[in-house]
Amino acid sequence: GGFFSAMRVTMALMALAHVQTLMVNGPHRVWADARPHVLRRARTPASPQMVGAVGTIAALPTLYALMSVNEYCTHRWYQHEEFNRDHAFQRFCQRVAFLFRRRPLFKLDGRRNLIKIWGGGHVEHHAETYDDMSLKKDPRWRRSKAAASLDSDLFRGTAFTWQTTGLMTVQMLPSTLPVFMLLGFSFMQTLAVLLPGMLVHALVWNMLHPPMHGLP
Structure with a gap:
């Protein structure tokens, strides 16, 4: 009788200890610890998508063509205010x-x-320009409303402003994104080509056009 009593006490203590463990750690943690650990192979990141040879070769000519079309639209409908x-x-x-x-x-x-809309002073710039590319400076012109509207612009409407560059960049997205997608470019890859291209376009224009009119 004493042996079985001791066994019952031992089993009761073990059960009590198990219940306390469940109360502290929760059942999921206990059973999870009891399961054998399985080694899992770490996932390797997917390799970046590369643009094919055709897309790489055609990217710059395509961008130039799209920029030419969009520049025409910006020049006509915005800068010349045909809108x-x-x-x-x-x-x-x-x-x-x-x-x-x-x-x-x-x-x-x-x-x-x-x-x-106001075309950024481009129309007024044409009105201020003689055929030899020099700018009007006579008192009669200087008193005109068009001349006064250019006084706040250091380049007097001859340069691509940040506003015009931003407008043309947004304007190019609907045509550039699908065309470059057909060439195999992702969204971020397209922006990596488009944004520097727009910046270079504005810089080259601003280096050439204002000096043609004798402006800095």
């Missing part, structure tokens, strides 16, 4: 402005309420 005229795209923008901001489509006199 301000009454055409289909202007009317589309008017309807969008009416839809989201309730901007009136027509003025009180019945004329269309055109959306006007």
Whole structure:
């Protein structure tokens, strides 16, 4: 009888110790520790996607072509302010402005309420330039509104500003991203080509154009 009593006491103590372990560590940790450890092979990061030979060769000519098209659009519709005229795209923008901001489509006199933008002084720059590329400086011109609008610009509308460069960069995204995707470029790889290209474009323009008009 004494032996079995001792066994029962021992088993009771072991059960009590097990319950205390469960209360402290939780059942999942106990059973997890009891499972054999399995060595797992560490995952190796995927190798970066490389652009093929065709994409690498075609990247710069393609970017140049896209920049030429977008520069034409920026020069015509923004810098020369042709956006301000009454055409289909202007009317589309008017309807969008009416839809989201309730901007009136027509003025009180019945004329269309055109959306006007300022082209950064480019039109005024043309008005200030003689055929030999020199700039007007006579008193009559200096008193004009166009000349006064250029006085705050050191380069008098001859340079690509950060605003114009940013506008053209955003404008290029809808055409550049899908075209470069077809060439095998990822999104980040496309930006790695586009952004330096836009910066070089602006720097080269600003190094050449203002000095042509005798500006620093």
